[in-house]
Amino acid sequence: MTEHPRRPEHPEQAALLARSHRLGADPRNTNYAGGNTSAKGTATDPVTGEGVELMWVKGSGGDLGTLRPEGLAALRLDRLRALTGVYPGVKREDEMVAAFDYCLHGKGGAAPSIDTAMHGLVGAAHVDHLHPDSGIALACAADGERLTRECFGDAVVWVPWRRPGFQLGLDIAAVHEAHPEAIGCVLGGHGITAWGATSEECERNSLHLIRTAERFLEARGRAEPFGPVQEGYEPLPEAERLERAAALLPLVRGLASRDHAQVGHYDGSAAVLDFLSRAEHPRLAALGTSCPDHFLRTKVRPLVLDLPSRAPLEEAATRLEELHEEYRSGYRAYYERHATEESPPMRGADPAIVLVPGVGMFSFGRDKQTARVAGEFYLNAIQVMRGAEAVSSYSPIEESEKFRIEYWDLEEAKLRRMPAPKPLATRIALVTGAGSGIGRAIAHRLAAEGACVVAADVNGRGAREVAEELGGPDRAVPVTVDVTSEEQIAAAFAEAARAFGGVDLVVNNAGISVSKPLAETTAEDWDRQHGIMARGSFLVSREAARVMRAQGMGGDLVYISSKNGVFAGPNNVAYGAAKADQAHQVRLLAAELGEHGIRVNGVNPDGVVRGSGIFAGGWGAQRAAVYGVPEEELGQFYARRTLLKREVLPEHVANAVFALTGGDLTHTTGLHIPVDAGVAAAFLR
Structure with missing residues (x-):
């Protein structure tokens, strides 16, 4: 079911959200997830039916640019301001954050942040607390108080550093009351706060403060504030x-x-x-x-x-x-x-x-x-x-x-309060052949379990589509790579390093197949299949091991082999031999890389027809002809010959990859997991 965002229940709420979005959309105004905004207004108390004065304020966490109604905390101002009567002093001011919960109005909404007092105790109807670079530059200057006065005159008041909290709210409320001509203040070592009688006036005052500081720094600033260029430290091409x-x-x-x-x-x-x-x-x-x-x-x-x-x-x-x-x-x-x-x-x-x-x-x-x-x-x-x-x-x-x-x-x-991390959180996975079929399903499963994914495929468009499906650059990046090319493989791992820092989990899934009898199998057929699967997975694993050893964090290599690596099917010599090569690479590399904490395992699927790029590319028709069944019934044919009578789908292979890498099989390496619904002739011995 699609989740529909809540709509603002009050005009002041709507104005506050619109103002927040405009301010948060410009990085000159505040940094990501930095600052908070508020609005005060009168609503009807559902118990008494009488008007009650409320404040809506951005809650703990979240970002101004994408703030939604559920990201606001709604508090009763009479109760919030009454907290001044029980305030135990600055040494115990943290206790006041828990007291904000007793001032909340209605159900839902965000948890009140530490800055709630700053907004609620100030007498203005609308308040913005922001972290613009220009304002913080004044706040962190050695003579920030003097510069603030020179920049703004009486319109903006300097407030010495104080840790965010209830006392800072009292301090700013006192500034607002004592300086009716002021539109805001610069908080030493921290940021800015501005206010206004309306949402429009508050936003105008915030922007005036920020832009005036920018112009002041530009006009008064000396050239080369970081000193001259240091010889030898210039940016590289x-x-x-x-x-x-x-x-x-x-x-x-x-x-x-x-x-x-x-x-x-x-x-x-x-x-x-x-x-x-x-x-x-x-x-x-x-x-x-x-x-x-x-x-x-x-x-x-x-x-x-x-x-x-x-x-x-x-x-x-x-x-x-x-x-x-x-x-x-x-x-x-x-x-x-x-x-x-x-x-x-x-x-x-x-x-x-x-x-x-x-x-x-x-x-x-x-x-x-x-x-x-x-x-x-x-x-x-x-x-x-x-x-x-x-x-x-x-x-x-x-x-x-x-x-x-x-x-x-x-x-x-x-x-x-943060949710527990997912099993593959912090892990970076590179999946070859990720643009379709099994690779696509693996990429989706690993991303769903918290991994960052590098979707690698010779089909760049397919790789890009999968990366977009997974959520874009913070979750996945695409790379176009032919696994027979050492240069393209190195470039793919370099892109993974620049995108996420390195690689922890590599799935050798890229493959093709041509089904022919021995007499009709050409040397080109043999070389092409071995080049992509046997040689390609070797090259990918070699580069992966280099990166993993440099990281010193261990890692996982998973080969998507095949039951054909152990099962002798007809008209399949090149494909079966290449898969057998991959299967033995698992054993060889497990033995070699174990001392570096790198585990190497394999998955042996039966024929995966639905969603498969290989089957759609002609392999399905060829295998159907071998077995004398219509191509559209090939999946059911494979299922009927298994012990469980079930068709193998891409997500079943993805499940096995996760089982090997999700954290429970920490002491398993050199293993092949059959995902074939039970093909007795392919049992491992």
Whole structure:
């Protein structure tokens, strides 16, 4: 059943959503999932029938640009404002978040966020709290208060850094009351808040604040705020940069996954490359990010490779390993400096952001979207540093305050509320022959179980269609590859590295077949089938093993072989022999790669007719002729000869692939699973 989005129940709700969408659609206004908006209005109390003053505010999580009614929390303002009478003080202000639940109105809606007090206690009917790069640049400048006054005069008030919470809401409410001429404020180390009597006025004030800050930074900013270009650190030409990124990413992903497996994202944008080419980038990167939204996703600071752009790859790899150990030690020391008995356990000491001069930024997270967003936030941080350094100097909040945010009990509670990861979460799968039939079904099953998928097929259109079906770039990418070409295979794995960080699970599924008697089988028939299946799977596995060894995270190779690898059927010598070759590759590679934690297994299907590219391409007609049945009845013919009398479908093969790789068969390698509904002649011995 298709889920229909809820419609706004109140005009102020509708206006709030429209405003949020406009503000969230422009990255200059706020970062992804950053900030919140609110509106106040009167509704009818369903119990008393009388009017009640409500506030609708973006709840915890979600993104302004795609906010829906169910993403809003609705609260009674009389109850919310009455909390000021029971507020126990700043040392216990976190207790107030639980109290927001007692102010909710009606069923459903989002959980109230930590910023709820900021919106509810301010006397204005509409409030926007946003994280624009221009506003944060002023908020993180060493003399931000003076610059704010010079930029806005009396229209915008400076509010010193305070951790988000109830007290910050009280502070901003006091600013609003004491400065009736003001349209908003700059929150030190944090962002901006603006207000208005109507939704239109609030949006206008928010945009005025953001654009005025942009113009101020542009007009007052000095040239080259990051210093001159450092010789040897210039951006590499695109082709060389992409090649180097693909070579380094599996190694870096393995390092960033020491504590928890991560998915990667690559950003080689001009802004990142320029930052890394400048003399001041080591100093600024060491200061870390400032806005809470930034460092919650990027960690307290990035790992920065301190070598020139064209340092030899082996030297770069060795140095990255050394820097990673230093980073882990430094992060543990950071945790130990600030942790108390009440602090949550350390979540992991690996970096979320790795910066490589000349190449760009590698970012990591629990899934592709999280990794991509982490990179986007660090790009925001670069723009903030640029603005702050242009007019002053970048001065983020104290490290101790960053720790208080990162290891906040409320943040820990938010993490605990997240759904359990799917079995293949953080795993990156490359499936050959993914454009149709068995490969398509495997790609769908692996994606449904949480994997990122590289859909590889000689038919580029088919690969693109499958990637789109799976949800697009955050879930799947297509690659056009002929598995007989070493160059195209290497390019496919390079694309997988740049898209997701590497590869953990490879399914050798690409294949063709020609059914002929021995006397009619040509050398070309033999070479073509062996070239795609025997040689192709060897080449794919060789490249997969290279990437997996570089990652140091183990992995899975799965061969879609066939019952024909052990069952001697008529008029099938080239196909059967190629499948037997694949079947023995499973045993040989299982024996060789086990020491690297790489498991190698196979699946032996019976003839899969429905949805099969091979059968649709002529193989079905040929096999039907061999057995003397109409082609349209070939599937039923295969089913009748099995012990279970069931036809094998693509999803049955996909189920076997998941069974081998989903986490329960951790000690199984060198195995072939029959998926043939019981063909006694193909029983493994």
